[in-house]
Amino acid sequence: MSGNGLISSIRSMIHADERLRSNTQSPFEQLRPQMNDVLGDGGILKEVVQLGEGPPVPQNASVLIHYSGFLEYSDRPFETTTGFKYPRMMKLGRDVTLAGLELGLLTMKKGEFSRFLFQPQYAYGEMGCPPFIPSSAVVLYEVQILDYLDSGQVDDFIEMSPEEQNTAPLSTLLEVVNTQRSFGNRCFNQSRYDNAKDRYKQALMLLGNRETQSDAEKEKIKIALLPLYLNLSLTELRLDSPHKALKYSNKALEIDSANTKALFRCGQAYLELHEYESAQDCLISAQAKKPFDSDINNLLRKVAICYKDSLDKQKDMYSKMFRDLKCPMKI
Structure with missing residues (x-):
């Protein structure tokens, strides 16, 4: 999975001149209509880019994933695992600390590649995570499930x-x-x-x-x-x-x-x-x-x-x- 998959698809949206136009939608705003509301409260939106197969990830599973997190208008991820040959196996409920990411993973299947928009309450909250994540930031994650094991x-x-x-x-x-x-x-x-x-x-x-x-x-x-x-x-x-x-x-x-x-x-x-x-x-x-x-x-x-x-x-x-x-x- 390319960590810059999002950027290649919406690069034209983030030109500096367009950001100054009040009547132009932001990149995340343009993504929302094509995404599904996971919980029904608008806090986690999901777009399936590549379908997976088999049952979804079970509760308390251990997952092997590639992921990249983006801020709006940024062409570089603030965190990514795509540079690792062997991403570590992550235990749900212990190693995955982002609430939105854990809830999103439970909707995914093996081999699936999806994008998620997380509102602050499902991401880094009002405080953010200085100096990388500003306060009350909406973040986008690209996630691919390589494999999972039912460790629960x-x-x-x-x-x-x-x-x-x-x-x-x-x-x-x-x-x-x-x-x-x-x-x-x-x-x-x-x-x-x-x-x-x-x-x-x-x-x-x-x-x-x-x-x-x-x-x-x-x-x-x-x-x-x-x-x-x-x-x-x-x-x-x-x-x-x-x-x-x-x-x-x-x-x-x-x-x-x-x-x-x-x-x-x-x-x-x-x-x-x-x-x-x-x-x-x-x-x-x-x-x-x-x-x-x-x-x-x-x-x-x-x-x-x-x-x-x-x-x-x-x-x-x-x-x-x-x-x-x-x-x-x-x-």
Whole structure:
């Protein structure tokens, strides 16, 4: 989303000469007729520029958004996230402090791009926010929902007692676990590996605390555990903890002994631990499942080279040892 999307569309409206003409509408006044009244009191007006899809943002969700705020007649935003490659995930009710913006977000869907006009009571009030926002200022925000996660459901579930969690439907637990894993994936993709690890481990704990009743439920929990073990294994590799990575890879293999990702992760961990034979065994097993996978084949070649170098060094070391043993003792 362009932070200057508004400016390109109404640039002609803000020429200095036009501001001096009392019979000319201001840029915001010209925008109002094409906007919808969100609350019915005129305090929040909305124009959908690009439609989203799916349900609207739920209460207490965590949202990933790009936004830019503008004052009237200004061609630069007073705040914007468009310069960030990874905008941070914002929790409604905690991180989003502008009342109008939070209420506006609750009307939006994933992928939607909209503009909002906020009256002062839904923005910065009579005081404004000196020196950037004057008193009683009407502000315009351009907002795009990149993604959102229903963290409210997670919060509610975690606040339950262990007994309440166990009596909750398994489908609810699996939804909470999936949301936590999605949070972890977001953190991982932003290279925040410790945060990702915390999310994955919390999801593991929730699944581990479940007192299962039937074989069908146990099977569903195993299915939910598998991607968490795989994600934790890769995260531990990024954190330079190959022993822990190997532990989680082996747990994944206990669920699915032929899982190529788990075998590949084992190969990566063994390589980091300089256990080249074990690395080869795992990668050859993975290659048998996916013979044309470039990642597996490339890592297998790397392991072979490292293994050869290691054997050559051992050979040189033993040769030196035997050579030294053959030397006569000096008196």
